[in-house]
Amino acid sequence: MKILLIIPAYNEQENILNVCKTVEQSKVKVDYIVINDGSTDNTLKILEENNLEHINLVHNLGIGGAVQTGYKYALENDYDIAIQFDGDGQHDINYVETICEPIINGQADFCIGSRYIDNSTSKFKSTWIRRVGKDIISAMIKLFWKQKITDPTSGFRAANKKVIKIFANEYPTDYPEPESTVTLLKKGLKVTEKPVNMHERKAGKSFVNPWTSGLYMIKVSIAIIVDSIFRTNGGTSE
Amino acid sequence: MNLTLKIALIIISLIYIFLILKAIRRKKINVTYSIFWIITGIALIICTIVPNLIEYISKKLGFETPSNMLFVITIFIAFYLIFNLTVILSRENRKNTLLVQEVSLLKKQVKHLEEKIDGAK
Incomplete structure (x- = not known):
């Protein structure tokens, strides 16, 4: 079983070395690839000096484009499972096995690490406003697809080969988590969730503020509604 | 419409078309995208020469003024x-x-x- 961690990093000079070290020292045997998304700080320097496996995007693409690069890399190098893993230290390496389990057993094609599936696993639950946003997205997915996704914005997710192939081909650009999940449901793939623990980001600033969150909700809503109403596949012919 | 105004408008339209053609030559604009602009130039000239045309169409369609x-x-x-x-x-x-x-x-x-x-x- 070849497993790859896709670690997108944008201006993560304080966190990236620690994140990679914890991955390297963990008991689970996984490869990782950091996708440096045109950072303007010393992220690239740290990656090179410490010989951390990385791809340096020649221009900033945003989170979606960066993560998709990871899926393309996973496809090219024939990985069995690809896991998105944040470069800011939010995700816990000890739960990699947890979210891989349904995929290895063949119970699911895609497994989301959820903070909300039970109330005990994760102490960190994010701010109330983000939880409201998450609940709205959850309700929309439930309405259209009859499946409860408790943590649709979680960026800690494991994908099998089928999903890797799909994501390498089409992946939304801006804030891609919920929309890409809908893409999979639309294709009739099995999506499941497992409880995981998440930390608060260790250092640096998150990009979220009220204005971008509002815009985020609007964009995600439009994307989910369009994806769900037009159930035939759109034409992204390139 | 007064004749001086007419001539001035036609000259301006011709300059406009000439500038578009020059832009194509300098590869500032693709031929595909230039078609629209050339058509607007020609339409301008037609409207200047026969202003009654616009009046006639707008009346037929029921607009108050052209x-x-x-x-x-x-x-x-x-x-x-x-x-x-x-x-x-x-x-x-x-x-x-x-x-x-x-x-x-x-x-x-x-x-x-x-x-x-x-x-x-």
């Missing part, structure tokens, strides 16, 4: 053009993303191969 009709038409066309531009922009964005990803992946692969060669030496 200028109202022109405004409506212009606004619709402008909206359509802007929408089209955002479509083109989105497409170019997608292509750009693809290129950045592929170049970056290739660079990674080249580096990997270089290291392999160095290791074999």
